[in-house]
Amino acid sequence: MMKKSTKFSPEVRERAVRMVFESRGDHGSQWAAIESIAPKIGCSAQTLCNWVRQYERNTGQRDGTTTAEADRIKQLERENRELKKANEILRLASAFFAQAELDRRFKS
Structure with a gap:
């Protein structure tokens, strides 16, 4: 079975990441916030987690290669x-x- 690939626009990605950071206080952990927001965006929790991690690398909050x-x-x-x-x-x-x-x- 082939995996369905949905391309999300940069605006949707940015909004989803922003929602994770804004709702961090409402959830016990960042992962809980991600799991709550991912279905609303229409992506998997792991995909949203990847976006958040890349945002953190791009802004210097996390070590790694920036975009x-x-x-x-x-x-x-x-x-x-x-x-x-x-x-x-x-x-x-x-x-x-x-x-x-x-x-x-x-x-x-």
């Missing part, structure tokens, strides 16, 4: 892959032309 850092890492990894491909193409082209130069010298 901006993760995006930058992805960009650098993509750039690194492209550069490796370009280097491989240049290496092969260099070998090809070196061999062609050798063949030309032997034919002369």
Whole structure:
């Protein structure tokens, strides 16, 4: 059975996280607040918990990689892959032309 994937807008995510922080005092724990709010948003408690944890990382309340850092890492990894491909193409082209130069010298 395939998992249903629902994409939530950034505004919905922000509102849900804000609701968790605002209702913390009404519940015994943060997890209780998350379990209370998640059904109202239409997501699982674990999904909302992930959003809260990422918000805490982004605001410096929790150690870990921020969203901006993760995006930058992805960009650098993509750039690194492209550069490796370009280097491989240049290496092969260099070998090809070196061999062609050798063949030309032997034919002369």
